[in-house]
Amino acid sequence: MIGRHKARVVALVQARMGSTRLPGKVLRELAGTTMLEHVVGRLRRATTIDDVVTATSVLPADDAVADLCRRRNIACFRGSEADVLERFLQAARAFSADVVVRITADCPLIDPAVVDEVVEALLSTPDCEYASNVLPQRTYPRGLDAEACDVDLLERLDREDRNPAWRQHVTEMVFQQPERFRIFNVVASEDLSRHRWTVDTAEDFALAAEIFARFGSRPFGLYEVLAFLDERPSLSALNAHVARKAPL
Secondary structure, three states: OOOHHHOOEEEEEEOOOOOOOOOOHHHOEEOOEEHHHHHHHHHOOOOOOOEEEEEEEOOHHHHHHHHHHHHOOOEEEEEOOOOHHHHHHHHHHHOOOOEEEEEEOOOOOOOHHHHHHHHHHHHHOOOOOEEEOOOOOOOOOEOOOOEEEEHHHHHHHHHHOOOHHHHOOOOHHHHHOHHHOOEEEOOOOOOOOOOEOOOOOHHHHHHHHHHHHHHOOOOOOHHHHHHHHHHOHHHHOOOOOOOOOOOO
């Protein structure tokens, strides 16, 4: 690993069309812009990130993702549909990353300031190889999830993780065996984990649509959304019953 102050940080946005609960969600529009474009645009405002790349699969269904990236001048890498760890490692190599930031494309409210906190934690903490705001404790709303790790860690996971189900979630071995890794947990000043801002169901999308109807495509962040929802508690109730599906 090169000196941390010189590390090239690449955000990889995990995107696919084949969501079981809300098919094609990453290309659904909020305030006239696709969710994927919102994610990419917000990540481009993060000061710690050098490049933003969409990491999608080679399945024909994901041609639509690649086509959008081409039209909107978004870097795109295509790899294995099932082995997402392999996809991420190959994308990291293709874009000369030293540090990878993992974000999923169903998080249109991702906050660049929160992402910067996670990346800065990785870069500034001696011997840290993995930083996130979800492990071992989640204090941010679901949908503001960010993971940052050295490419060396992805290489190690690729060598050691032989569980196909874990490899679908890239860093699942870290979640399952945290004692084996040098990790750092970024926590919020208060516990906001009760909020669900990811988009995996129609109810999630309805909440996101209300938020973007209020703010549009202009820059806005975590605390503006919180203030808006505090004034309208019925909106948070739209998806309060939705159970999480995956680790992130």
